[in-house]
Amino acid sequence: MLIKLTGGTVYDPASGIDGQVKTLFVLDGKFIKQPLAEMPVDKEYDLKGKVVMSGAIDMHTHIGGGKGNIARMLIPEDHRKDPVYRSDITRSGCGHAMPSTFTTGYRYAEMGYTAGFEPAILPVNARQAHMEMADIPILDKGGYVMLGSDDYLLRMLTAKKDQKAINDYVAWTMNAAKAIGVKVVNPGGINAFKFNQRQLDLDEKNSHYQVTPREILQVLATAVKEIGVKHPLHVHGCNLGVPGNVDTTLDTIQGIGGLPMHLTHIQFHSYGTEGDFKFSSGGAAIAESINKNKNITADVGQILFGQTITASGDSMRQHANRSFANPNKWVSMDIECDAGCGVVPFKYRDQNFVNALQWAIGLEIFLLVDDPWRVFLTTDHPNGAPFTTYPHLIRLLMDKSFRNDMLATIHPEAQKMTTLGSIDREYSLQEIAILTRAGAAKLVGLDDRGSLGEGAWADITVYTDNADREKMFEKPDYVFKDGELVVVDGKVVHTKWGTTHIVTPEWDNSVEKDLQKYFDRFMTMKVGNFKMSNDEITEDGRGSLTAHTLNRVS
Amino acid sequence: MIINGVSIDETFAEAFPMKATRAIITAQNEKWAMISAQAMTGFATSVIACGCEAGIERVLDPSETPDGRPGVSVLIFAMGGKGLAKQLETRAGQCVLTSPTSALFAGIDEGLQIPLGKNLRYFGDGFQSSKKIDGKRYWRVPVMDGEFLTEATTGRVDAVGGGNFLVLAESQPQALAACEAAIIEMKKMPNVIMPFPGGVVRSGSKVGSKYPALGASTNDAFCPTLKGVTKTDLSPDIESVMEIVIDGLTKEDIDNAMRVGIQAVCDLGAENGIQRISAGNYGGKLGPFHFHLQEIMA
Amino acid sequence: MSALTFTVKQETAQRVDMSPLVCQLLKDLSLTDIAAIELQNGKRKIRVDELFTVSGDDSQNIVIKNSYAKLDFIAKELQDGSMTVEGEAGAYFGMSMKSGQLTANGNVGLYAACEMKNGLLTINGNAGDFLGAALPGNKQGMKGGTILVKGNVGQRAGDHMRRGNLLIEGNAGDYCGSRMIAGTIAVMGTTGRFLGYAMQRGTLLLWQQPQLSATFNDCGSHTLAFLPILFKSFKKLDSKFSDDSVAFNRVQRYGGDMAEKGRAEVLVKL
Missing domain, CATH: 3.30.70.520 (Alpha-Beta Plaits)
Structure with a gap:
């Protein structure tokens, strides 16, 4: 099957193409440079005047794992307002804040997204998370395995096990959970919560294990680097949402000592304590620190106003936020001593001072971080807002006058506390393509995605240029997934199944001996059942695994 | 002439414009309704020093009262709305809530609604309960002789x-x-x-x-x-x-x-x-x- | 003007979502428009005139004749008008009704009058489980108005009820008044097990001695002044409840559910 995409204006940062008119060829799902002369073109699309980018990649979105189902169960009223009916090619479900799996796939694809990465797969829940994501059509997916509050790691740290042993445990767990990265959530804090600590600062010791978050971050970041995983340690830091946490975050950046580290939903970690309400923006300080420290990357976790639901592994902070639950119901739980889970519905309101300033802080960070390759467009779906708000967010970034109009409508005290109005920067199409495509692919460590270059898989979105960027990005003319046309005019016309992206770092088999003992003594599951096999993802015939290359380990 | x-x-x-309201006090018998009403309208001869002017309007037949018991209707007048509300609440609290077997109801439905038993309910220390019947809210406050029943509000008129x-x-x-x-x-x-x-x-x-x-x-x-x-x-x-x-x-x-x-x-x-x-x-x-x-x- | 009447031609095998056929949505529509409305029927759509013979012209007075137990969502969010069902009704009868009058002259299914806001809903037959309850996962059931059931009701009547009157001439099933936040449920017949389970506030008014859980405690016998006022408010109903001979003000009071707030009461006629 040879497809020709003729005359589109191409934005492909991965190949250094910035808005040039170019004809692309796709052969059997992958880009080729030029077909052989005698090869017939099976299908040609005339893209003159259209904007062509690769398929967008959401590098941090909560689309799989137990907390999603808890969130769904918690807000049936939200689902009832957004029923999704079946069609001849799509399945029924429901939408809004935490859509059903099928709706998640359709709605992402209809916005031009072709991959999403679940950032918080508990190893013990990995099977469920992958099965849930296996029900998300069209998208490629993958996940970061969550470590840092698991008793096994904390025991290793208390026992002063060497870095090699920890590396083996991390690599073993990544394989067992079929992950592409490692995430740490409130390092050690989720565990400390179970020992009745209700907050845990960067240098505060877990009262039981005597381990600090700083130590956990260091060993895990080192492990991730030493086993060659390209995606840097994915860090949801300490003190999420606490006024004054900007200092903790700056300290976290310094404390990692130059190791690669990704700070996720950094907006929630950029709060000062100035002003009448003892709540202020730390956006500028965070952006400056990111600009200075080239080892750091960050996604924003922008909030947008409206009803949503927050689902996080950070049971400590979610427990602290429970009084803000709207509607008033929430869940906080332990999961098999691996970690925790907190689900709290939220309604962000533009006339609420804190919410309004959170909104402005997120945008400040977007606009003040200079290097688009090190900042990523997320709302931490569904925590800051459902992913369906991305086109609106893109417009806020690309259109200063629209942004300032919105700024003028938020809580007046919040307007005074932000420098947003004085920031002139407007993102270009190429920069958006970096944030949502090339940069994300590079950060996650995807070898052959996020690019329109030769050899890459043909995930393509085609938009009609429109000064209203929200309109433009919410309704692509065409979306191709692996060279197959799946969306026309913002509607799914064909469905298929994406692959699951993983890495397979190596480990020393001896690690399992101790784990065996630990599992037999403490866990509800045997080691053999804990580890996922490849078959579990592929045997139904629609899932597949794509293992990506590792950095060369020195 | x-x-x-x-x-x-x-x-x-x-004569002068005033704000007024009517309250209906019922009790086990007319005697106790009257005792409560007299107390409630006592020391209320002139706004100059009493805060309000109040009096008993008439005795009500059981068929005329909301709860079917003997009752007395009282009228309370004050120069301003705030003063009226304050006097009403103080007098209801000290003279009706306290009076054996009494119950207290609104005597005027129309007009701005001012608190009758709405705040007296807090005497119930959390054991009070409310019933909304035909659009009117009633409070039931547990007291030593049983339950003090009071309508939440009454109407204020010119x-x-x-x-x-x-x-x-x-x-x-x-x-x-x-x-x-x-x-x-x-x-x-x-x-x-x-x-x-x-x-x-x-x-x-x-x-x-x-x-x-x-x-x-x-x-x-x-x-x-x-x-x-x-x-x-x-x-x-x-x-x-x-x-x-x-x-x-x-x-x-x-x-x-x-x-x-x-x-x-x-x-x-x-x-x-x-x-x-x-x-x-x-x-x-x-x-x-x-x-x-x-x-x-x- | 005569009542807008929908007469069922033939019962369908699958359930029908009747929510489009409600007074406020039909206000300005012609008979032709109404006939062309498509109703969800299982996974297919069915035209109104395929399912019903339509006659009459007063859209504020709707009658559904030959109704059967698969017609769901009848009178959903009804506002102001009057609707009558001859025959049985399916689930979610009168769900979220806002005002007006709704009558079923037969049995109704699950979740009848769930999350009702106001108005008068009369069921001359029996009602299924979760009468006047909250939808699954929601926090508040019926918030106002009056439900009158002449027959029996299923389990969980008034689950999560917030306000209003639920009047049952017949018997109530298990868990009657469960998780009630406030309001009044009156049952002339018998009640089942776990009466007022996890009830927070509100009143269960009973003519028959119930089987009470250990978490309801006897508070003694009393004459309560609000009862005559409550019964007086039932006078306008076409029901046994409006009969002077059924009224009482002397009760045995049980407080509970002590496993919850414990501010609710079960009042049993003495």
Whole structure:
């Protein structure tokens, strides 16, 4: 099957193409440079005047794992307002804040997204998370395995096990959970919560294990680097949402000592304590620190106003936020001593001072971080807002006058506390393509995605240029997934199944001996059942695994 | 104008806008409803020092009360809405909530709703419960004799206070007898109260005083002992003057009450020592409501 | 004007979502427009005139004749008008009704009058489980108005009920008044197990001695002043509840559910 995409204006940062008119060829799902002369073109699309980018990649979105189902169960009223009916090619479900799996796939694809990465797969829940994501059509997916509050790691740290042993445990767990990265959530804090600590600062010791978050971050970041995983340690830091946490975050950046580290939903970690309400923006300080420290990357976790639901592994902070639950119901739980889970519905309101300033802080960070390759467009779906708000967010970034109009409508005290109005920067199409495509692919460590270059898989979105960027990005003319046309005019016309992206770092088999003992003594599951096999993802015939290359380990 | 030998002065009573409400107190029997109502409307003769003017309007038959028990309706008047609300709540709390077997209901549905038992409920310390029946909210407050049932709010309406007339007689007993006769008739009228003790006041006042601290003082023009030493309004044969003050929900209610009261006085007539009927006013400049005696009796 | 009447031609095998056929949505529509409305029927759509013979012209007075137990969502969010069902009704009968009058002259299914806001809903037959309850996962059930059931009701009547009157002439199933937040449920017949389970506030008014859980405690016998007022408010109903001979003000009071707030009461006629 040879497809020709003729005359589109191409934005492909991965190949250094910035808005040039170019004809692309796709052969059997992958880009080729030029077909052989005698090869017939099976299908040609005339893209003159259209904007062509690769398929967008959401590098941090909560689309799989137990907390999603808890969130769904918690807000049936939200689902009832957004029923999704079946069609001849799509399945029924429901939408809004935490859509059903099928709706998640359709709605992402209809916005031009072709991959999403679940950032918080508990190893013990990995099977469920992958099965849930296996029900998300069209998208490629993958996940970061969550470590840092698991008793096994904390025991290793208390026992002063060497870095090699920890590396083996991390690599073993990544394989067992079929992950592409490692995430740490409130390092050690989720565990400390179970020992009745209700907050845990960067240098505060877990009262039981005597381990600090700083130590956990260091060993895990080192492990991730030493086993060659390209995606840097994915860090949801300490003190999420606490006024004054900007200092903790700056300290976290310094404390990692130059190791690669990704700070996720950094907006929630950029709060000062100035002003009448003892709540202020730390956006500028965070952006400056990111600009200075080239080892750091960050996604924003922008909030947008409206009803949503927050689902996080950070049971400590979610427990602290429970009084803000709207509607008033929430869940906080332990999961098999691996970690925790907190689900709290939220309604962000533009006339609420804190919410309004959170909104402005997120945008400040977007606009003040200079290097688009090190900042990523997320709302931490569904925590800051459902992913369906991305086109609106893109417009806020690309259109200063629209942004300032919105700024003028938020809580007046919040307007005074932000420098947003004085920031002139407007993102270009190429920069958006970096944030949502090339940069994300590079950060996650995807070898052959996020690019329109030769050899890459043909995930393509085609938009009609429109000064209203929200309109433009919410309704692509065409979306191709692996060279197959799946969306026309913002509607799914064909469905298929994406692959699951993983890495397979190596480990020393001896690690399992101790784990065996630990599992037999403490866990509800045997080691053999804990580890996922490849078959579990592929045997139904629609899932597949794509293992990506590792950095060369020195 | 002369009725049965009684001269009706060509003058008028001057009255003021007030805010008013009605409350209905019921109890196990009329006796206890009346005890509670008397306490609630006690020390409420004049807004000058009592905060409100209140009185018992009438006794209610069980068929007329919300809970089917004997009851009493009371009217409370105050110069402003805030003052009225405060007086209502204080009096309900101290005199009705406390009174055995009592229950308290709104007597006026329309108008702005002001708290009746809405805040008294907190006496229940969390054990109180509410019922909304036919759009009205009731509070049930557990108390030692059972349950105090009270409606949450009652309606506040614009009203008129300070209608009056003066009975000028040849002797003190004759003046009092005439006033008593008037009060008996006036109490049959709806929507009015005569707030002074027994409905009769003997210390009518004028505006101002020789003492700067006082805003009002004795109405020397009508004091019979001063006939020779002040600019008197009394003829030599008048030995005693008494006044009846009326507050009503509307001007018409006061008109009607004054008419039956003055008529009762006149029915006693000159042969019982009644000489004149007059009224108190401030020259017509202070109060917007004027009750011309001759028009009322025409 | 005569009542807008929908007469069922033939019962369908699958359930029908009747929510489009409600007074406020039909206000300005012609008979032709109404006939062309498509109703969800299982996974297919069915035209109104395929399922019903339509006659009459007063859209504020709707009658559904030959109704059967698969017609769901009848009178959903009804506002102001009057609707009558001859025959059985399916689930969610009168769901979220806002005002007006709704009558079923037969049995109704699950979740009848769930999350009702106001108005008068009369069921002359029996009602299924979760009468006047909250939808699954929601926090508040019926919030106002009156439900009158002449027959029996299923389990969980008044689950999560917030306000209003639920009057049952017949018997109530298990868990009657469960998780009630406030309001009044009156049952003339018998009640089942777990009466008032996890009830927070509100009143269960009973004519028959119930089987009470250990978490309801006897508070003694009392004469309560609000009961005559409550019964007086039932006078306008066409029901046994309006009969003077059924009224009472002397009760045995049980407080509970002590496993919850414990501010609710079960009042049993003495």
